[in-house]
Amino acid sequence: MTNYTKTTICLIFLFALTFNGQAQIDYNKWFTGNTMRLDYFHSGDASQEHFALDRALNDGLWSGSQTQLIDHLRYGLYFYEISDPKTGSVIYSRGFASIFGEWQSTPEAETEWGTFHESLRFPWPKAEIKLTLFKRDGKNIFQPVWTRDIDPNAIYSNPSVYNNGLKTWAYMNNGPSSQKVDIVVLGDGYSSSQMEKYRRDVKRLTEELFNTEPFKSRRNDFNVWVVETPSASDGVNKPHPAEFNRTPLSMSYGAFDSERYLLGFDNRAIRDAASAVPYEFMFIIVNERTYGGGGIYNLYATCAADNKFADYVFVHEFGHHFAALADEYYTSAVSYEAPDISIEPWEANITALKDPNNLKWKNLTASTTPIPTPWDKEAFDNFSYQIQTERKQIRADKKPERVMEELFERERTHEKEMISKMKYTGKVGAFEGAGYQPKGLYRAETDCIMFTRNRQVFCRVCQHTIEEVINQYTK
Numbered sequence: 075m076t077n078y079t080k081t082t083i084c085l086i087f088l089f090a091l092t093f094n095g096q097a098q099i100d101y102n103k104w105f106t107g108n109t110m111r112l113d114y115f116h117s118g119d120a121s122q123e124h125f126a127l128d129r130a131l132n133d134g135l136w137s138g139s140q141t142q143l144i145d146h147l148r149y150g151l152y153f154y155e156i157s158d159p160k161t162g163s164v165i166y167s168r169g170f171a172s173i174f175g176e177w178q179s180t181p182e183a184e185t186e187w188g189t190f191h192e193s194l195r196f197p198w199p200k201a202e203i204k205l206t207l208f209k210r211d212g213k214n215i216f217q218p219v220w221t222r223d224i225d226p227n228a229i230y231s232n233p234s235v236y237n238n239g240l241k242t243w244a245y246m247n248n249g250p251s252s253q254k255v256d257i258v259v260l261g262d263g264y265s266s267s268q269m270e271k272y273r274r275d276v277k278r279l280t281e282e283l284f285n286t287e288p289f290k291s292r293r294n295d296f297n298v299w300v301v302e303t304p305s306a307s308d309g310v311n312k313p314h315p316a317e318f319n320r321t322p323l324s325m326s327y328g329a330f331d332s333e334r335y336l337l338g339f340d341n342r343a344i345r346d347a348a349s350a351v352p353y354e355f356m357f358i359i360v361n362e363r364t365y366g367g368g369g370i371y372n373l374y375a376t377c378a379a380d381n382k383f384a385d386y387v388f389v390h391e392f393g394h395h396f397a398a399l400a401d402e403y404y405t406s407a408v409s410y411e412a413p414d415i416s417i418e419p420w421e422a423n424i425t426a427l428k429d430p431n432n433l434k435w436k437n438l439t440a441s442t443t444p445i446p447t448p449w450d451k452e453a454f455d456n457f458s459y460q461i462q463t464e465r466k467q468i469r470a471d472k473k474p475e476r477v478m479e480e481l482f483e484r485e486r487t488h489e490k491e492m493i494s495k496m497k498y499t500g501k502v503g504a505f506e507g508a509g510y511q512p513k514g515l516y517r518a519e520t521d522c523i524m525f526t527r528n529r530q531v532f533c534r535v536c537q538h539t540i541e542e543v544i545n546q547y548t549k
């Protein structure tokens with residue numbers, strides 16, 4: 075390549091950066107220093123969805139970047155843009171996923187309507203703006219599904235700050251929120267007498283995250299804020315074993331009828347609690363031993379604190395929430411139906427490998443690694459499916475959690491040994507079996523925390539994706 079060509083490419087790149095608006099948007103022209111939380115209802119069934127505005131609230135000081143207002147990563151099933159209604163120029167955008175988006179692919183949505191309360195957060199606009207919400211179509215291209223003018227002075231807008239009276243403290247404060255990734259940690263199912271335990275759980279799990287790369291190296295780019303929301307009693311709702319409970323954040327196992335799927339559907343209560351501190355990402359720690367968790371991109375991640383595998387669950391679910399990483403596993407049952415694998419998935423860490431010469435993460439792959447990359451899939455599958463059968467039986471027999479933890483321990487020991495002996499372990503390639511699909515979808519390494527509970531390590535593609543998100547909030 076000549077110098078001339080290099081210069082031309084650099085200039086084109088610079089122009090593109092300016093053209094997509096990143097360098098051009100004057101934060102102070104468009105926005106105040108506060109956060110607008112736009113609440114709405116997202117309703118529909120398997121074949122249709124509708125949106126209705128609830129209200130616009132002041133969610134406290136804006137903690138996101140004031141320079142990186144456009145989301146160039148474009149992850150998530152949904153995406154929203156805030157634009158100037160006069161010129162159409164986009165002044166803020168973000169990708170996200172939602173509980174509705176997951177629910178829509180469950181069998182229930184075939185016969186019933188569902189409605190979910192959701193929030194979009196962006197800097198408080200100085201004048202009327204236009205909101206456009208997009209969803210990916212069958213080819214994964216974003217198409218507009220809702221547009222609405224939003225007036226910060228309308229009757230549905232409330233600029234008053236909500237004082238929820240909750241106790242808050244900083245676990246990690248590394249600098250101004252506008253230059254850091256801000257995480258809020260909430261707890262559910264902790265009674266007043268358990269708040270010391272909550273603080274210990276926050277410390278233990280947060281340290282697990284920051285002992286895992288790339289969070290470990292980028293620790294100084296994060297602030298972690300903790301909110302205390304004591305419950306009347308200990309534990310949260312567990313409908314499958316009929317252990318019912320109501321807690322301030324509505325956390326419950328059994329979401330979409332999956333016994334280990336731990337979500338809270340009371341978005342207003344969760345958001346009101348979180349608003350006590352500046353945040354872009356949210357983690358909800360649940361005072362339970364029963365294995366469970368959940369993670370939704372740009373909404374929140376959850377984890378049962380006392381399970382023997384809580385360290386793994388915490389980091390795995392944060393991967394979903396923070397960087398929209400796909401599950402790389404495929405042998406355990408999930409609540410939703412399989413995606414159409416004739417289309418390339420939008421998630422950064424799985425691929426349908428339609429063009430092996432142009433692998434999605436080619437820049438991280440050595441030219442000597444064959445694509446697709448061979449691995450001992452049959453032996454792994456035989457063992458893993460056997461474990462899944464035993465797992466179902468343990469739940470059906472209502473055995474104590476200790477029995478499940480022993481099964482997972484046995485699984486981990488055997489899988490670790492199997493994977494460590496495989497020829498291409500440690501190499502980045504394209505290994506078949508990912509995203510709930512034993513065939514047709516590929517992951518980047520033999521092992522990753524998005525694939526197994528074996529090691530507290532993200533594969534290099536997941537690490538790279540996480541770094542890109544960190545950069546979008548800090549650079």
Ligand SMILES: [Zn+2]
Nearest residue numbers: 522524533536
């Ligand atoms: Zn991975």
